[in-house]
Amino acid sequence: MRRPFALLAAILLTAALAVPASAADNDDGDEGFTINDPRITESSGLAASRQHPGVYWTHNDSDDGPYLYAVDGSTGDTVARLTLTGVGTPRDVEAISVGPGNRLFVADVGDNLGGTWPYVWIYELPEPQRLQDATVRATQYVVKYADGPRDAEAMVVHPRTGRVYLIDKHEDGGHLYEGPEKLSPSGDNVFKPIAPVELWATDAALSPDGQDLAVRGYFGGIHYAWNGGKLKREGRLSVPLQGQGESVTYSADGSRLLFGSEGEQSGVVSRPAPGADEDASSGGPGSRADGKGAAGGGDGDSVKVGGAVVVAVVVAALFGLGRRRRKG
Numbered sequence: 540m541r542r543p544f545a546l547l548a549a550i551l552l553t554a555a556l557a558v559p560a561s562a563a564d565n566d567d568g569d570e571g572f573t574i575n576d577p578r579i580t581e582s583s584g585l586a587a588s589r590q591h592p593g594v595y596w597t598h599n600d601s602d603d604g605p606y607l608y609a610v611d612g613s614t615g616d617t618v619a620r621l622t623l624t625g626v627g628t629p630r631d632v633e634a635i636s637v638g639p640g641n642r643l644f645v646a647d648v649g650d651n652l653g654g655t656w657p658y659v660w661i662y663e664l665p666e667p668q669r670l671q672d673a674t675v676r677a678t679q680y681v682v683k684y685a686d687g688p689r690d691a692e693a694m695v696v697h698p699r700t701g702r703v704y705l706i707d708k709h710e711d712g713g714h715l716y717e718g719p720e721k722l723s724p725s726g727d728n729v730f731k732p733i734a735p736v737e738l739w740a741t742d743a744a745l746s747p748d749g750q751d752l753a754v755r756g757y758f759g760g761i762h763y764a765w766n767g768g769k770l771k772r773e774g775r776l777s778v779p780l781q782g783q784g785e786s787v788t789y790s791a792d793g794s795r796l797l798f799g800s801e802g803e804q805s806g807v808v809s810r811p812a813p814g815a816d817e818d819a820s821s822g823g824p825g826s827r828a829d830g831k832g833a834a835g836g837g838d839g840d841s842v843k844v845g846g847a848v849v850v851a852v853v854v855a856a857l858f859g860l861g862r863r864r865r866k867g
Contacts, residue, residue, distance in 0.1 A: 583632065585787065741757060
């Protein structure tokens with residue numbers, strides 16, 4: 540997909556800064572890992588399995604096919620690859636979420652043309668009870684927006700109602716879009732804007748109890764109280780500085796937030812979820828994801844390493860230069 544000038548600079552400067560926990564120190568799979576599968580080069584979505592503790596579902600961004608990968612968080616190894624049938628050729632798969640009844644929802648909602656597709660797709664399928672390579676039939680839903688086509692990379696599914704929500708991706712902030720109460724496989728499913736989101740969103744996640752929404756971007760994140768979809772901003776998230784930060788999910792028990800990135804052997808970094816104990820493992824001192832207690836300025840990352848601060852300044856300068864070039 541189209542990447543901004545500053546992001547390209549960030550990829551070159553920061554790819555090695557966020558290091559996940561080693562598998563040897565990660566028995567439950569929730570403390571960070573490295574995705575080892577060479578087939579996964581553009582991990583763009585991440586979702587913690589409720590049925591298989593410590594397992595995370597992911598997928599490539601584009602140019603791969605209708606595949607989902609189950610990754611064991613304790614080792615970083617793929618334990619199953621699902622091939623989806625009943626759907627067309629995926630265009631730009633950006634997010635994955637687990638809904639009620641262990642249903643997997645896959646958002647093929649990215650728009651490489653900058654918001655010109657007349658419609659996009661969401662796929663739904665049952666999560667297999669056994670983790671092994673398999674072919675699974677999915678239901679395909681046609682999605683449109685009430686206010687016209689747009690690019691999006693974030694999707695959440697409410698863990699109790701099963702209602703699907705999307706967040707469009709815009710440099711100056713976007714909106715939370717609410718889908719129909721129940722998606723229909725026939726006809727169009729129109730998503731309507733219901734709340735502003737103050738971030739250039741690349742992914743989002745709802746807590747397992749449906750009370751908290753975590754939204755991440757390339758360089759920062761925001762914690763909202765869900766508040767029935769009428770979002771209430773609570774503060775910043777401690778988002779790790781990653782080469783191309785594309786995904787976020789709550790752990791199955793809701794105690795951690797895990798942040799993923801694109802790239803070969805990409806790292807998944809764990810942080811305490813908002814309100815979690817500051818001393819929770821692998822997050823390290825001061826890595827609390829509670830926006831009210833997080834360090835740092837604005838909506839950026841709570842970066843503790845001096846070198847990372849320098850990188851952030853350089854990226855910001857390059858971003859400004861890139862914008863002036865585009866305007867010129």
